[in-house]
Amino acid sequence: MRKVGGSARVARYLMRQIRTHGPGQSLPSFRSISQDCKVSATTLSSVIRQFEKRGLLVVRSKQGVYTPPTIPAERTRVELLDVLYVGADPQVVSHIAFRQDMLWHLGQQPSQLGYSVRFHGIHADPSGIAEIEQVAEDPECEACLVINLSSLAHLQPLQDAHVPYVAIYPESPEVPAHNCVTVDHTHIVASQLQHLLDRGHRHIGYLYKVRDHTFRRSEYFQREAFYRMALKHRLPIDDSDVQYAGLESADQIEGIHALLDKPNPPTAIICNDAHLPELYKAAEHFNLRIGHDLSVIGANDGPEVTAVSPPATTLRIPRGQAVKIGLEMLETILHSSDATTPNRNVAVSLIERASTGRAPTSVPRTQAQPQVSSI
Missing domain, CATH: 1.10.10.10 (Winged helix-like DNA-binding domain superfamily/Winged helix DNA-binding domain)
Structure with missing residues (x-):
């Protein structure tokens, strides 16, 4: 201390x-x-x-x-909200649509409630603890929202300094039982998989976007859920049907081609919305029609889903609703003698578009088009 x-x-x-x-x-x-x-x-x-x-x-x-006989409410109101974005610099424009949308809601909603907002980029590694300590030691710090919490150790400086906080979409291996806005990662994959199973797909590929040596709760639990559910439904998958695609174009091309460039490619692919542009290009390269020869379902409902043709089916993971709930929880904490409030879960929803169709009776194995450099 x-x-x-x-x-x-x-x-x-x-x-x-x-x-x-x-x-x-x-x-x-x-x-x-x-x-x-x-x-x-x-x-x-x-x-x-x-x-x-x-x-x-x-x-x-x-x-x-003792408290005085009367206290005007405005004299005890929290006016400043510190937003700690773990693993990102909020001052730098991000190419990740989910992060852009989250930052927009974090700027708009607190302001509408009368808060002034300060953004802080926090390292996901242990050096982030010292960065959070610096925020917590600032006499002006009154309350915090923590986005993408990567370790419970990042919360310790806030708890020690009696800073009220709520964590939105924690990515840490463990999630506290209090003060968190969460999403059911197993339900996300279950919804994606069930949508494809209902259309007759049995051979389903999976793309993930965080390397194996990097832990990110959402990616880890969704990938593990895919393996478990594939086993439960007795789907014919092997290691080649689950590929790393990352966020960089070169990584995406490599992972997507590993799924499609084989004698028996999957008839459907579960991915992140960020993979959609390269996945659509690859499908064209292999003469596969999206929604007919190959069904595609994403997650996030970002701008990519309508930028591709046909528009992509996806799971909508709310950002605005998560921020709204986080602010409600923070208000509860601020006006309670207890510094904790139970976790709340945000519901996801399936947005069906034309990228998912019935499983084809056979997948065309025509020769790939020659313009490889354009992919």
Whole structure:
């Protein structure tokens, strides 16, 4: 615990107590506050005097600390929201549509509720802990939204500093039971797979976008769910039917070609929306008609789904709804004596378009077109 953050910890602690206690109510004892905030009696007394001068506390000799008879709501309102985007720099325009959309909602929705927003790019590796400590130690830091949490260790500085927070779409191996907006990754794959099974597809390929040595919760659990469900439905797949395609064009071409350039290619492919442009090009290269010879279903419902022809069936993973729920949870925490609130799950929905059709009775194995360089 860093000494520089002691006063800020006490201030946040006291402000939550003031919000959640009625007028004229007693607050925890000096000793209890000092222990909870891990500060000296000198630091605690200094902060309490500041609150007393601002009319937010009343100190009664030999009795303790009390809330004043009346407190205008605007004096206890949180005005600044820090958004910690793990694994991304929010100041740099991203080529990932999901991230662009998430950042847009994070800028718009809090502003509509009266928050000023500060964005911070946080490294996903252990160096991110020090970056979050720096944010938590800032006396102006009042509350945080954490996007793409990659490790529970990233939450520790916020908890130590008594910073109210909510994590949206955590990517960490473990997900806390509180303060998280989550999505059911197994349900995403189940919906994609069931849609294809209902159309008679049995040979289904799968593209994923994070390398094996990099853990990302969504990618790991969705890929594992695909293997489990393929086994459950007794689908004829082998290792060549599951390929890394990444986000770079060269990686996508390599993975997609590995799926399609074989004697018995899949009749359907599950992918991320980011893979759609290269996948459509590859299908044309191998003389496969999307929605007829090859069905394609994505995930995210990004702009790629309507930029390709025919438009792609996809699973919509809400961004705006996730931010809305995260802000609701944060408001609950801010006005509760408890710093936690149960996790809430965001529902995904299947958006059916023309890229998925009935399984073909046979897949044409005509010679690939020669313009390889254009793919």
